[in-house]
Amino acid sequence: MTWSTTSTPPTTVSPKIDDATATAATSQPLKMAGRKLNRRQQWRIEKIQDERRARLERKQVQLEQRLHDEGGLGAEQTGLVIASFGASLEVEASDGARLRCQLRQNLPLIVVGDRVVWQTTQEGGVVTALLERRSLLARPDSHGALRGLAANLDQIIVVAAPAPAYSTELIDQYLAAAELTGITPLLLFNKIDLIGKGEGEREGVERLLQRYRDIGYRVLTASTRLSHGLDALVAELRDHTSVFVGQSGVGKSSLGNALMPGVDIAVQALSAQSGLGQHTTSTARLYHLPQGGSVIDSPGVREFRLWPMSEATLAEGFREFHPLLGHCKFRDCKHQREPGCALKGAVEAGVISAERLRSYHKIAAQLKEFAADAQGRP
Ligand SMILES: Nc1nc2c(ncn2[C@@H]2O[C@H](COP(=O)(O)OP(=O)(O)OP(=O)(O)O)[C@@H](O)[C@H]2O)c(=O)[nH]1
Ligand SMILES: [Mg+2]
Ligand SMILES: [Zn+2]
Numbered sequence: 122m123t124w125s126t127t128s129t130p131p132t133t134v135s136p137k138i139d140d141a142t143a144t145a146a147t148s149q150p151l152k153m154a155g156r157k158l159n160r161r162q163q164w165r166i167e168k169i170q171d172e173r174r175a176r177l178e179r180k181q182v183q184l185e186q187r188l189h190d191e192g193g194l195g196a197e198q199t200g201l202v203i204a205s206f207g208a209s210l211e212v213e214a215s216d217g218a219r220l221r222c223q224l225r226q227n228l229p230l231i232v233v234g235d236r237v238v239w240q241t242t243q244e245g246g247v248v249t250a251l252l253e254r255r256s257l258l259a260r261p262d263s264h265g266a267l268r269g270l271a272a273n274l275d276q277i278i279v280v281a282a283p284a285p286a287y288s289t290e291l292i293d294q295y296l297a298a299a300e301l302t303g304i305t306p307l308l309l310f311n312k313i314d315l316i317g318k319g320e321g322e323r324e325g326v327e328r329l330l331q332r333y334r335d336i337g338y339r340v341l342t343a344s345t346r347l348s349h350g351l352d353a354l355v356a357e358l359r360d361h362t363s364v365f366v367g368q369s370g371v372g373k374s375s376l377g378n379a380l381m382p383g384v385d386i387a388v389q390a391l392s393a394q395s396g397l398g399q400h401t402t403s404t405a406r407l408y409h410l411p412q413g414g415s416v417i418d419s420p421g422v423r424e425f426r427l428w429p430m431s432e433a434t435l436a437e438g439f440r441e442f443h444p445l446l447g448h449c450k451f452r453d454c455k456h457q458r459e460p461g462c463a464l465k466g467a468v469e470a471g472v473i474s475a476e477r478l479r480s481y482h483k484i485a486a487q488l489k490e491f492a493a494d495a496q497g498r499p
Contacts (some may be wrong), residue, residue: 164390174279175438186338194240194241195246197249198238199237199238200215200246201234201237201399203406204406208224209224212223212246221245232270234271234273234274235254235273238252255274256272256304258272261426261428275361276362279307279366280309282367283322285371288368289476289480293484295367295425296308296333297427297439307363308338309343310347311372311376312343313342313343326420332474335347335474336370336404345376352386357412358416359410360413362407363416363418365377365414365419367422368398368423371398377408380410380416384401384408401421402420404420405419429488430488435484435485442473445464
């Protein structure tokens, strides 16, 4: 059987899809069974996407029509995005009022922290433009496409804790993301009340934090339970826009609650079964701190992935490697077993930590794996 007889689209299909299938059928009339199925699946996916697009366009047209019928919009104003729900945004006007806004067609993806131009409508507002961003923190989705997390950030507060157990690779990936996007990071080790007296546990955390202090990163410890470290945190957050990032369950939202009396962000205990966080926060949200500054509470992750990048770029994400890069004997040095490697030499001389170089190699290997996976994907 040929592909064209098994997957003839139903009569309701749009001419565009008919054309596409006709081209495919004539250029490759005989196909193997597996390939046939893929084509058919592909065609279905395209059809669903076309329908979605058409639905969205119809909605947009209705919105434009309604705006027109209402006899005009309010004057253009600028606003700050407090939360993004995809199809709509919560916007803070310059007078502090909050309102739900629809989005004009053909706008780029808008994220929390963005500044926008908006106008009032009878039902709220409509966002008509995105203003220039000072910075953007992004990460790839499961298909490798970059998704913005938050915009106009000055600081990334990387939150880690004894439970769920911290991962140095995760911390290092966030620090690299901060380094490469030019946003200042701060490492915040929360839940210090949970650091047991178990052999080496406290020393392990102290060594970890000292390693980052030695590199020159700011490090704070905190406990929302003991109200420890909160004043120091407030001082670091003042006059900046910061985002809390980190694993689910490390206490990002709890920190938000501790800093803002009267604000009640949902928090949830770790899963008794896995000891992991339960993805309690689902949408990033910006809060103004009474002491000054704004903080964005973001949904926790199980793993943070850097966007696809070369090993050389990743190495630049490790701040203390900077003076050494370009000084290896071989220009394409992988910093593994090559003779004359400046990074290995620096580890031996105690200038950089072996853990950070190990972490770099692990993250580089992961990036390679994801890239290979992405290529293998249909
Ligand atoms: N022992 C202890 N528990 C804390 C502390 N801070 C937060 N917790 C608890 O940790 C659990 C998770 O806290 P959340 O604030 O929901 O964590 P989160 O990082 O916002 O998690 P997601 O929203 O899933 O990303 C809750 O049960 C909190 O009560 C702390 O300093 N000490
Ligand atoms: Mg949360
Ligand atoms: Zn090297």
